[in-house]
Amino acid sequence: MSDIQPVCNQKILVVVAHPDDAGAFCGGTIAKAIQRGNEVTVVICTNGNRGSHDRQVRPSELVHQRQYEQDQARGILGITDVIWLGYRDGELALTGDLRERIIRIIRREQPTIILTFDPWKHYEFHPDHRTVGFVTGEARMLADLPWICPEVTLEGLIPWHVPELYLFSPQEPNHWVDISSTVDLKVMSRLAHSSQNDFIQCEEDRQVFIRQIKSKAEEAGKACGSPYAEAFYKVDTTQYWL
Numbered sequence: 001m002s003d004i005q006p007v008c009n010q011k012i013l014v015v016v017a018h019p020d021d022a023g024a025f026c027g028g029t030i031a032k033a034i035q036r037g038n039e040v041t042v043v044i045c046t047n048g049n050r051g052s053h054d055r056q057v058r059p060s061e062l063v064h065q066r067q068y069e070q071d072q073a074r075g076i077l078g079i080t081d082v083i084w085l086g087y088r089d090g091e092l093a094l095t096g097d098l099r100e101r102i103i104r105i106i107r108r109e110q111p112t113i114i115l116t117f118d119p120w121k122h123y124e125f126h127p128d129h130r131t132v133g134f135v136t137g138e139a140r141m142l143a144d145l146p147w148i149c150p151e152v153t154l155e156g157l158i159p160w161h162v163p164e165l166y167l168f169s170p171q172e173p174n175h176w177v178d179i180s181s182t183v184d185l186k187v188m189s190r191l192a193h194s195s196q197n198d199f200i201q202c203e204e205d206r207q208v209f210i211r212q213i214k215s216k217a218e219e220a221g222k223a224c225g226s227p228y229a230e231a232f233y234k235v236d237t238t239q240y241w242l
Helices: 021-035 059-077 098-109 127-142 150-154 183-191 203-221
Strands: 011-016 039-046 081-087 113-117 164-168 175-178 229-234
Touching: 011 021, 011 098, 011 127, 021 039, 021 059, 021 113, 021 164, 021 175, 021 183, 021 229, 039 059, 039 098, 039 127, 059 081, 059 183, 081 098, 098 127, 098 150, 113 127, 127 164, 175 203, 183 203, 203 229
Parallel strands: 011 039, 011 113, 039 081, 113 164
Antiparallel strands: 164 229, 175 229
């Protein structure tokens, strides 16, 4: 089913592992949601310190570079706020407090929609992606139980139920968002993460990469009759939002 009903004034929480993930996996959807009057907050669980093949770049330098790149991408998409959790790349599966921190964010931000990874995607070998998908789904389920994190409740952050959960890069998509009007913003946001584009050595390489991004969106669009789309697995069966 493709998106039909425009919805505005929603608070949307996007939970990702790395600085470039939001733009790469659902940048067109984010831009479209913002253009329709929704607020989008992106939670980035790592600081991106190891996300480079360049051995000459120190992790501490990469952190600053990726923060700058994310600021650029944020401006392109119009993202309302970015929350950095600051974990090191590749180690999210080893953290003990990630779920509690996401529960805290859910209660504080009180979103009506969450977007995150599909942790059941076949052949998803990146442990950070799988971990974020699983932990965010768990946090969303537990955030409305007051005594799961009693210290959070005692701080005054009341339990909160998030009605809708969408998983991007899904194994079995059942919902598509037409991003024909925002696909160019998606491309621009992805290009802003220059540290992740070391394979681009010339303008021809850049154009090839742009075609790859758009080709994937075109393929998703075939399922919903749109020129360009992004696919999701919609966990709940309440109203569609985009």
